[in-house]
Amino acid sequence: MTGSVVIAGLGPGSETLVTPEVSAALAKATDVVGYIPYVARVAERPGLTLHPSDNRVEIDRSRHALEMASEGRNVVVVSSGDPGVFAMASAVFEAVEAGPEEWRNLDIQVLPGITAMLAAAARAGAPLGHDFCAINLSDNLKPWALIEKRLRLAAEADFAMAFYNPRSKSRPEGFEKTLRILQDACGDARPVIFARAVSTPDEQLSVVPLTECTPEMADMRTMVLVGSSTTRIIERDGAPIVYTPRSVKA
Amino acid sequence: MTGSVVIAGLGPGSETLVTPEVSAALAKATDVVGYIPYVARVAERPGLTLHPSDNRVEIDRSRHALEMASEGRNVVVVSSGDPGVFAMASAVFEAVEAGPEEWRNLDIQVLPGITAMLAAAARAGAPLGHDFCAINLSDNLKPWALIEKRLRLAAEADFAMAFYNPRSKSRPEGFEKTLRILQDACGDARPVIFARAVSTPDEQLSVVPLTECTPEMADMRTMVLVGSSTTRIIERDGAPIVYTPRSVKA
Numbered sequence: 484m485t486g487s488v489v490i491a492g493l494g495p496g497s498e499t500l501v502t503p504e505v506s507a508a509l510a511k512a513t514d515v516v517g518y519i520p521y522v523a524r525v526a527e528r529p530g531l532t533l534h535p536s537d538n539r540v541e542i543d544r545s546r547h548a549l550e551m552a553s554e555g556r557n558v559v560v561v562s563s564g565d566p567g568v569f570a571m572a573s574a575v576f577e578a579v580e581a582g583p584e585e586w587r588n589l590d591i592q593v594l595p596g597i598t599a600m601l602a603a604a605a606r607a608g609a610p611l612g613h614d615f616c617a618i619n620l621s622d623n624l625k626p627w628a629l630i631e632k633r634l635r636l637a638a639e640a641d642f643a644m645a646f647y648n649p650r651s652k653s654r655p656e657g658f659e660k661t662l663r664i665l666q667d668a669c670g671d672a673r674p675v676i677f678a679r680a681v682s683t684p685d686e687q688l689s690v691v692p693l694t695e696c697t698p699e700m701a702d703m704r705t706m707v708l709v710g711s712s713t714t715r716i717i718e719r720d721g722a723p724i725v726y727t728p729r730s731v732k733a
Numbered sequence: 734m735t736g737s738v739v740i741a742g743l744g745p746g747s748e749t750l751v752t753p754e755v756s757a758a759l760a761k762a763t764d765v766v767g768y769i770p771y772v773a774r775v776a777e778r779p780g781l782t783l784h785p786s787d788n789r790v791e792i793d794r795s796r797h798a799l800e801m802a803s804e805g806r807n808v809v810v811v812s813s814g815d816p817g818v819f820a821m822a823s824a825v826f827e828a829v830e831a832g833p834e835e836w837r838n839l840d841i842q843v844l845p846g847i848t849a850m851l852a853a854a855a856r857a858g859a860p861l862g863h864d865f866c867a868i869n870l871s872d873n874l875k876p877w878a879l880i881e882k883r884l885r886l887a888a889e890a891d892f893a894m895a896f897y898n899p900r901s902k903s904r905p906e907g908f909e910k911t912l913r914i915l916q917d918a919c920g921d922a923r924p925v926i927f928a929r930a931v932s933t934p935d936e937q938l939s940v941v942p943l944t945e946c947t948p949e950m951a952d953m954r955t956m957v958l959v960g961s962s963t964t965r966i967i968e969r970d971g972a973p974i975v976y977t978p979r980s981v982k983a
Contacts, residue, residue, distance in 0.1 A: 499757070502847065504749035541979075567854045569979075573862030576976035580967050587969035593855035595847045597752065604817045605843035612823030613875075614883055616866035616892060625981035633864055633890045640886040641879075642866060717830050719837035726826035729791075729819075731875035 486552035488589060490572045492565040492596020493524055497682035500597045508559055508594060516548045517561035517571070525561065541571060545578035549586050565598035569619045569647045600645035603678030603706040606688055608717070608724035610676060610708050613731070615643035620650070620657055627657065631664060638668035643727055644709040649701040658707075659698040665709060669693055674716055674725050676708040677701055690716070690725055736802035738839060740822045742815040742846020743774055747932035750847045758809055758844060766798045767811035767821070775811065791821060795828035799836050815848035819869045819897045850895035853928030853956040856938055858967070858974035860926060860958050863981070865893035870900070870907055877907065881914060888918035893964060893977055896957040900948065908957075909948040915959060919943055924966055924975050926958040927951055940966070940975055 489508045494500035509515065514532045515525050522535040536544050548558045562570035572593050579586045604611045616637045622630060637644055650658040672692035677700045679687040691700065693709065701707050713731060717724040739758045744750035759765065764782050765775050772785035786794045798808045812820035822843050829836045854861045866887050872880060887894055900908040922942035927950045929937040941950065943959065951957050963981060967974040 494752075497754070499754035500752050500845070502744075502750050502752060504747070507749070565851050565855075567851060567859040567861055569862070572855075572859035573976050573979045576858055576862075576965075576967065576974055577978055579974070580965065587967055587974075591974070593859065595750070595851045595855040597845050597847070598851065601815050601817060601845045601848065605815075605822075605845040608826055609817045609822035609843065611817055611867075612819070612826075614866070614868045616864070616887075616890075617861075618864045624979050626983040628983075629891075629981055633892070636886045636890040637866075640866075640883045640890075642883070715826075715830065717826065717837060724826055724829070724837075724841070726823050728827055729823045729874050731879055733876040733878075 485590065486555040486557060488548050488552045488558050488560060488575065488591045489594060490560045490562065490566040490575055490592070491594040492562050492570070493521055494597040495564055495599050495602040495682045496680065500602065500682055502594070502596065505594050505596065511557055512559040513556045514551050514558045515561055516544050516558060521561045521563050541574035542578055545571070545575040546582065548575065549578055549582060549589065552589050553585060562596070565596045566593055567595065568598045568617065599647065599681065599706045600708065602681045603676065603708055606678060606681055607676045607690065607708065609726040610710055610714055611643050611645065612727040613643065613711060613713065613729060615645060617645045617647065619647045620661060621648040622654065622657060634661060634664045635668055638665060641711045643711045643714060646707040648703060649705055649707045650698065651703045655698065658701055662696050662698060666693060671712065673710040673712065673714055675710070676725060677705055678708065679705045681706065688722065690723055735840065736805040736807060738798050738802045738808050738810060738825065738841045739844060740810045740812065740816045740825055740842070741844040742812050742820070743771055744847040745814055745849045745852040745932045746930065750852065750932055752844070752846065755844050755846065761807055762809040763806045764801050764808045765811055766794050766808060771811045771813050791824035792828055795825040796832065798825065799828055799832060799839065802839050803835060812846070815846045816843055817845065818848045818867065849897065849931065849956045850958065852931045853926065853958055856928060856931055857926045857940065857958065859976040860924070860960055860964055861893050861895065862977040863893060863961060863963065863979060865895060867895045867897065869897045870911060871898040872904065872907060881910070884911060884914045885918055888915060891961045893961045894959040898953060899951040899955055899957045901953045905948065908951055912946050912948060916943060921962065923960040923962065923964055926975060927955050928958065929955045931956065938972065940973055
């Protein structure tokens with residue numbers, strides 16, 4: 484009786500973005516745990532138990548998965564996007580490190596997925612086509628001062644930037660501050676992409692100059708991508724193409 | 734007669750990491766263009782013409798794809814990993830911008846893929862589980878001074894870091910300088926992951942303290958991931974787990 488935990492990325496929403504590796508893991512699972520809307524994406528079948536749980540209980544969910552694996556079950560922890568990018572993989576490893584010694588030697592695998600920033604970037608063109616950074620704008624688990632410091636240094640480094648969790652009802656002011664910091668630090672009208680619910684029926688995409696961005700353009704389902712100083716727009720019929728060239732002149 | 738260009742990411746190597754969306758695009762293609770080893774991953778079939786080309790001819794290859802699409806063909810440009818991350822998407826858009834007006838209104842789509850840094854991170858645990866940056870260490874297309882500036886600012890921001898193209902035979906000294914800059918700027922023994930040819934039969938993974946890293950640990954097939962100051966190692970039987978926790982204390 485050897486159990487396992489597979490932490491699998493379901494991608495941003497469309498089933499056409501789920502890797503065959505993840506589909507195969509789901510087909511072999513005895514138990515699937517995860518946040519309610521992600522577990523809802525897994526088809527029910529005989530022999531599979533679904534364990535949906537609410538948001539913000541990531542450590543409890545991780546412990547539950549590890550306990551079931553210790554009992555010999557084949558557990559898949561589902562994440563949206565890629566499990567290693569602001570998702571469930573770190574939560575499971577936090578639970579492993581704090582848990583009983585035997586959990587360390589469980590068979591634990593992470594299966595990558597299409598993370599939201601890359602799905603959003605693909606829709607817009609190639610805004611992350613040169614050096615870039617990814618920042619989680621939620622200050623639930625880190626001090627706001629650290630976010631602000633990273634924003635200023637990222638602007639100074641002239642990275643393109645991808646923001647996860649830009650704005651929620653409980654903390655509407657963070658994204659407003661983010662925009663002010665970037666407008667101040669970048670000092671130009673570089674393109675900003677607001678990509679909501681990419682690859683789902685609710686998908687919406689807009690490209691707005693940094694100087695004209697306002698906080699309500701983002702919510703928790705939005706990925707925000709900010710170009711670097713070299714990012715370009717190709718105007719054409721319909722939505723423009725936004726891309727960052729591969730070269731930077733000396 | 735409406736042609737199209739699809740810029741598709743094949744992922745890091747394993748066929749189990751190719752999305753169904755990309756497989757469907759390849760099944761409909763009349764022409765596939767790309768770097769020789771990536772085109773070699775596409776199965777031949779009647780009605781499909783393969784156009785492999787050498788490295789460093791990305792703009793010529795892009796023009797060729799756009800020309801064929803103008804003539805009504807359904808062209809897939811294949812990239813390894815994700816086409817928007819140091820790969821073919823930016824090259825195609827550079828060719829569009831510099832090319833004839835009609836190219837702008839071609840049907841051009843980017844299909845995301847599993848990029849090497851996320852495949853490598855998944856194998857190691859979750860080293861990119863918190864804010865991070867991605868830097869191309871090749872100075873073929875940008876001045877070395879910019880790379881050095883970004884490395885120092887990324888260390889100051891305490892980002893985890895992912896390095897693409899760390900080292901080639903023609904420029905062996907860049908990665909040596911990178912390691913010296915990071916050893917100086919970070920001043921600790923944080924874990925560095927050398928992940929070579931992830932998801933292929935040649936896969937090799939090692940975790941080395943920053944203080945003990947040497948240049949020959951990387952080559953052009955290696956992704957290098959550097960933890961932040963908070964990145965942790967869970968020792969266990971076999972390879973350790975490397976992960977960056979979701980929280981940073983105030």
